[in-house]
Amino acid sequence: MKRIAVITATRAEYGLLFPLIKELRKYENSKFVVELIVTGTHLTEEYGKTKENIINDGIRIDQEIHIPVKSDSRLDIANNQAETLRKFAQLFNDIQYDAVVILGDRYEMLMVAVAATDMHIPIIHLYGGDTTEGAMDECIRHSITKMSYLHFATNEESRRRIIQMGENPKRVFNYGATGTDNILKSEKLTKKEALASVGLPYDCKYAVCTYHPVTLEEGNIELLIMNFLKALSYFDDVQFIITKSNADQGGMLINRVLEREAGNFSNIHIFSSLGRKRYLSLIKYSEAVIGNSSSGIMEAPVFHIPTVNIGDRQKGRLQSESIINCDTDVHSIVEAIKYALSDEMKMLCCHVQNPYGDGNASPKIAKKIMETLQTGMKLKKKFYNIEIND
Missing domain, CATH: 3.40.50.2000 (Glycogen Phosphorylase B;)
Incomplete structure (x- = not known):
């Protein structure tokens, strides 16, 4: 049986993953399963215990991983990351998923990506290639990109940046943002x-x-x-x-x-x-x-x-x-x-034009993930060089 994990740690991230989870689960059968792993602020009262929102949406939760969320200092964040890495490394050691789906740029997701990389599990990354110069998210997002095999950018500029980071264009796709799907279809x-x-x-x-x-x-x-x-x-x-x-x-x-x-x-x-x-x-x-x-x-x-x-x-x-x-x-x-x-x-x-897709990203992403699972994902990636004119 092939098994992939979708990870969510915050309300915003879950909202963007929601339409993709629904699409991926349309493919579930006796030989394929999509597990939703809930962690982070979803499980804490001080951030609204948003796990309940997931349940109310009728989305099955397969694993709950409790990690610390204290965030008053830099050391708090570092300690949170250390515990996240330890717990997800253990999970991925116990369950050898065929792929892990990560969205965005949260510091928890960086540790999930490190754990998956350590356990030789391919990473599928959404919302890579964006730039946010005022936040640590910038370097975290790009770090996850380099650890990932399959990429789904939200716009053409971001797709090109991912390629600029050495990722093969054959593994980088711009189908738009899953958030647009939510707005237009839910x-x-x-x-x-x-x-x-x-x-x-x-x-x-x-x-x-x-x-x-x-x-x-x-x-x-x-x-x-x-x-x-x-x-x-x-x-x-x-x-x-x-x-x-x-x-x-x-x-x-x-x-x-x-x-x-x-x-x-x-x-x-x-x-x-x-x-x-x-x-x-x-x-x-x-x-x-x-x-x-x-x-x-x-x-x-x-x-x-x-x-x-x-x-x-x-x-x-x-x-x-x-x-x-x-x-x-x-x-x-x-x-x-x-x-x-x-x-x-x-x-x-x-009259404003939305640059983040037409609301049909999730079915396209789900289909491409299924096709890629069938052909296989190799952890050995060749750096894709682009020509630079000095």
């Missing part, structure tokens, strides 16, 4: 249902927000999140639905500040997690997406919703015209939000 709540689920009236004006730490900046995290909250306070006619930060270094501090300050703002509503379906439904009817999450870059444009992208965390990532980039000071954020809420921006967003 069932969503009505506006009334979505707003009722977060305790807001049907006719309110609102925005969806997420603010993550910028892991390559040494600035005062508390100052940055307070600037963000102060900027939101200028718009008392808008309700702000804020999802807590992830488990990157500084994420816990951001969440503590959000919890501490929430009571001082009548129009701010904090959630550990909204779940895939509710999150996308709320974006669909929102005035804007605000913060520094990749979903504002890659998903909001599909809904023709403006994004206020704060700071450098997503710098370098392919963007559509609906993205408004701004600095981290209060004035810059306020001005960017004003423009996002303007009639001019709403008109522009009506």
Whole structure:
């Protein structure tokens, strides 16, 4: 029997893997199985125990691997990585999967990739080749790329970067982003249902927000999140639905500040997690997406919703015209939000083009994975040289 593992450690990553898991499991039979391994923040109360969202989606969970998620310091992250490596090396030693599917650039996924490499298990990587100059994700993403055999980029620029890193074009594909599949094909709540689920009236004006730490900046995290909250306070006619930060270094501090300050703002509503379906439904009817999450870059444009992208965390990532980039000071954020809420921006967003695929990535990726499993994946890779004109 052939067996592949799909790994997820966070709510955002699971949301992007969801349509692919469904497509891969269409191929399950007596000779092939797709195991979902859940780890990281999915299993912790402080990050919303989002394992329950997976269960509510009707997705079978095959393995649960508990790892630490403390993220106040660099040493916390390093210790988390060490334990992740130890536990996944043991898992992959006990179960010799035919392939492991990893998405993106999380520090936990780097350790999963190292464990798979140590145990001679081929890696299938999604969302490689992107650039995010403001975060450690940049080097982690490229490191996973070099350990991987099969690559599925979300856009043509990223596909070319993967090839530039020495990966053979025959193993690098651009079918678009699975996140676009979610938006265009998955069932969503009505506006009334979505707003009722977060305790807001049907006719309110609102925005969806997420603010993550910028892991390559040494600035005062508390100052940055307070600037963000102060900027939101200028718009008392808008309700702000804020999802807590992830488990990157500084994420816990951001969440503590959000919890501490929430009571001082009548129009701010904090959630550990909204779940895939509710999150996308709320974006669909929102005035804007605000913060520094990749979903504002890659998903909001599909809904023709403006994004206020704060700071450098997503710098370098392919963007559509609906993205408004701004600095981290209060004035810059306020001005960017004003423009996002303007009639001019709403008109522009009506015609914006999404650069991340047509919503059919997941079936194509699943088919290519199955074809590759049949032909086999060799761990010995020849570096693909490209000609450089000096």
